[in-house]
Every structure is written in structure tokens, then in C-alpha cells.
Amino acid sequence: MSLHGLSSLTFGVPNIPEVTTYYEDFGLDVTRTDADGGTHLATADGGEQLHIAHADRRRLLAMTVAAEDHDDLDHIASNLARMELPVDRSENLLTTRDPGTDVVVNVEVSPHIVMTPSEPVAYNGPGRPVRLNQRAPGIERINRVRPRKLGHVVLGSTDQPSSQKFFTEGLGFRISDVVKGEAAFMRCSTDHHNVLVQAAPITLLHHTSWQVDDVDEIGRGAMSMLEEDPDRHVWGLGRHHIGSNFFWYLKDPAGNFSEYYSDMDCVVDDELWQPGVWEGIKSLFSWGPKPPDYFFHPEDLAGHMAGAHVGHP
Numbered sequence: 001m002s003l004h005g006l007s008s009l010t011f012g013v014p015n016i017p018e019v020t021t022y023y024e025d026f027g028l029d030v031t032r033t034d035a036d037g038g039t040h041l042a043t044a045d046g047g048e049q050l051h052i053a054h055a056d057r058r059r060l061l062a063m064t065v066a067a068e069d070h071d072d073l074d075h076i077a078s079n080l081a082r083m084e085l086p087v088d089r090s091e092n093l094l095t096t097r098d099p100g101t102d103v104v105v106n107v108e109v110s111p112h113i114v115m116t117p118s119e120p121v122a123y124n125g126p127g128r129p130v131r132l133n134q135r136a137p138g139i140e141r142i143n144r145v146r147p148r149k150l151g152h153v154v155l156g157s158t159d160q161p162s163s164q165k166f167f168t169e170g171l172g173f174r175i176s177d178v179v180k181g182e183a184a185f186m187r188c189s190t191d192h193h194n195v196l197v198q199a200a201p202i203t204l205l206h207h208t209s210w211q212v213d214d215v216d217e218i219g220r221g222a223m224s225m226l227e228e229d230p231d232r233h234v235w236g237l238g239r240h241h242i243g244s245n246f247f248w249y250l251k252d253p254a255g256n257f258s259e260y261y262s263d264m265d266c267v268v269d270d271e272l273w274q275p276g277v278w279e280g281i282k283s284l285f286s287w288g289p290k291p292p293d294y295f296f297h298p299e300d301l302a303g304h305m306a307g308a309h310v311g312h313p
């Protein structure tokens with residue numbers, strides 16, 4: 001695969017300071033501030049992966065995807081030109097835009113993120129006691145939870161089939177799983193999914209997802225967030241069916257959902273992974289609480305649709 005990861009995202013929000021504080025509480029570190037007040041935040045292993053900039057309504061302004069070399073950019077540029085999509089090319093960077101999600105996509109030649117291996121955790125099982133004479137490490141951690149890297153972004157597209165084609169045939173993402181008539185889980189790395197595009201009545205940033213070491217870190221991180229503000233809770237703890245990851249979703253002050261995740265499926269051999277075509281709520285999660293209605297229909301959606309109508313009659 002010529003692409004090797006999701007490098008960074010640029011959020012547009014109307015309330016930069018509040019949203020920045022939220023992501024600091026979430027475990028990211030502010031690295032620098034723009035002259036216009038925008039902020040840049042880093043994960044533990046991925047470096048600067050979130051840029052928070054100003055916009056009238058919450059939205060994803062841009063994403064950056066990592067490519068191996070210049071040949072990959074040449075190849076992607078010719079794909080996009082064939083699809084009659086805009087391409088702006090410099091030596092190490094290609095910039096384009098997906099009309100369906102209204103997101104600017106940068107493809108940049110960049111090094112792989114080096115992940116520090118997590119400590120192996122021994123779980124005692126029936127007939128398989130492996131952690132002997134020791135308490136579980138998850139109960140003894142007192143450090144602040146820090147996401148290791150950005151995992152994926154979920155976007156609403158007003159033209160899902162064309163957005164799916166943009167990411168797959170244009171940029172070279174692979175399809176890991178599909179929800180029939182609704183969404184495609186796509187990867188540009190060995191993670192099961194890095195971008196999920198779903199059909200929506202308006203372009204929308206649904207959620208971003210950030211990898212933590214294990215399920216204990218999901219619980220510790222989420223509980224710490226809820227101690228600050230219980231209204232941040234959205235949905236969790238649970239385990240997704242598609243992608244298999246444990247999850248807990250929270251909500252930032254602009255209305256974007258952010259997910260802590262661990263133990264996602266990892267695809268290292270495209271030939272050995274069988275994409276599935278899924279239907280129904282069961283495909284969303286194997287276990288967990290019932291998701292709230294606003295997970296599917298964010299509460300600010302109607303207002304955004306009205307605004308979009310005024311702006312683009």
C-alpha cells in the first residue's frame with residue numbers, strides 16, 4: 001500500500017478555547033498556537049495530529065494522509081485527474097478535495113509513525129492463570145491517560161458513493177467492511193479503518209477516534225473526562241462488531257464526538273482479510289449500552305441543515 005497512515009486532522013469550530021481545553025483533558029498536549037488563535041495538539045506517539053481552527057460551524061476542514069514516496073503522489077494525482085477532481089501538487093505534497101464530504105485532503109510524503117510497544121498485559125483466564133501473585137496493572141495506574149495516536153475519522157457525505165470512490169479509486173484506500181447502502185470502512189494503514197464515510201443529509205464530522213493502550217485506559221480516560229463534566233458522556237463502554245474495538249464516546253464543546261478505542265482489528269495482508277457487507281444495528285456493536293438517538297442524529301444537525309440551506313439555497 002502506498003499510503004501508510006492518517007497523519008492529522010484540522011477541525012473548524014466556533015469556540016477554539018473551549019474545544020482545546022476539552023482535548024487537553026482528553027489527553028492531547030498543546031504544542032503551539034497560531035496567530036489567529038488556532039491550536040495544535042499532539043498525541044503521545046503520533047506528534048501533532050490535531051489542528052483546531054476557526055469556522056462558523058463545527059466541521060472537518062482538512063485531513064492529511066501519509067504516503068511513502070513521490071511516485072505515490074504521481075499515481076494519486078493521475079487517478080484524481082482521471083476523475084476530474086482538483087489536484088494541487090508540490091514536491092512532497094498533494095492537495096485535493098472530496099466534494100461529497102467537503103473536506104480538503106492533503107497527501108504528504110512522510111515517515112511512518114513509530115509506536116512505542118505497550119506493556120504486555122496478562123489476563124487470568126479459566127484454567128489459564130498467567131498473572132500470578134500480582135494485582136492487575138490496570139488498577140494500579142495513576143498517570144494521565146494519553147492517546148497514542150489518531151486512529152480514524154467518521155464523516156457524513158452528501159454523496160456517499162462518490163466519496164467512497166474518491167478515497168478508494170482516487171487515493172488508494174482499501175475497503176475493510178461495508179454497511180449496505182450506508183457506509184464504507186476504509187483503511188490507509190494496517191488499522192481496520194482510518195476513514196469511514198457514511199451517507200448523510202449534510203456534510204458532517206461525526207467523530208474522531210484515538211488509540212489508547214487497552215480497555216483499562218479507555219475506562220480510566222472516560223471516567224476522568226466525566227469527573228470534569230458528566231454531560232460529556234455519549235456512549236460506552238462497549239465493543240464494536242465491525243473493527244472489533246472497545247469504545248467509549250464523549251462529546252466536545254463544539255458537538256463533535258471523540259472516541260477512545262483499543263484492540264481494533266489489524267490488517268497486514270490484504271489477501272487474508274475478507275471484507276463483509278453488514279446490515280442493522282448488530283453490525284455496529286457486539287455489546288454495550290443502547291446507543292443514544294443523538295449518536296445517529298446529532299442534536300445540532302437540524303440547525304446545520306437550516307444554515308446550509310440559507311448559505312446555499
Ligand SMILES: [Fe+2]
Nearest residue numbers: 152207209259
Ligand atoms: Fe469510531
